[in-house]
Amino acid sequence: MRNAYTAQLGDLNADLCELATGAEEAMRRASRALLDADLRAAEEVIARGEALAELGTRCEDEAVKVLALQAPVAADLRRVFSAVRISSDLARMVGLSVHIAEAARRRFPEPIVPTDLIEPFEEMARLCLEMCERIVAALRSSELEHVEDLDRMDDRVDELKSVVVGRVVAEDGPDVVNAVDVALLGRYFERYADQIVDVASRIVFFVSGRKN
Numbered sequence: 001m002r003n004a005y006t007a008q009l010g011d012l013n014a015d016l017c018e019l020a021t022g023a024e025e026a027m028r029r030a031s032r033a034l035l036d037a038d039l040r041a042a043e044e045v046i047a048r049g050e051a052l053a054e055l056g057t058r059c060e061d062e063a064v065k066v067l068a069l070q071a072p073v074a075a076d077l078r079r080v081f082s083a084v085r086i087s088s089d090l091a092r093m094v095g096l097s098v099h100i101a102e103a104a105r106r107r108f109p110e111p112i113v114p115t116d117l118i119e120p121f122e123e124m125a126r127l128c129l130e131m132c133e134r135i136v137a138a139l140r141s142s143e144l145e146h147v148e149d150l151d152r153m154d155d156r157v158d159e160l161k162s163v164v165v166g167r168v169v170a171e172d173g174p175d176v177v178n179a180v181d182v183a184l185l186g187r188y189f190e191r192y193a194d195q196i197v198d199v200a201s202r203i204v205f206f207v208s209g210r211k212n
Helices: 002-038 037-068 074-108 115-141 150-168 176-208
Strands: none
Touching: 002 037, 002 115, 002 176, 037 074, 037 150, 074 150, 074 176, 115 150, 115 176
């Protein structure tokens, strides 16, 4: 019985890792679609989004099943409870990447990001990907050093989003429709980074019992 329980926990963590990796790849392709006007990358993100959403639902179902049938205690209880929340956070990250890809597809073949904003968007994308790589590593290893500095990186994404919004509302900024699109894109990157910080806090909780 214990072997089956251990296997269930292992399967749950493997699915969480797969979902986190999927969220990372979705952001990687969505960023390419946005910054390189890559229609194929956009279509790939959108097509993959539904399958990843289903994986998130499966993770939640698996966690609830373990809670109902196995009555885990202590560290295992923290891990299973956190898995429910983490899977929801990761699914939201995938959804945000899909929004970015949809925006890029909608404006194709025209670029959606003005030339003077390419650099801040490139940095936001780089930071989001590095942050996601860290939570994937933390989920696989349960080593908390992987999630260090995420708050600092999240703060930098917030700063860059503010730069984007500040420029699009300037008098010489893009037209109103494009300004709204660009501001929303900045918001999607910001929320993606915020979700990563939430995931990191849940990893800290199930590993150490501490709440940030």
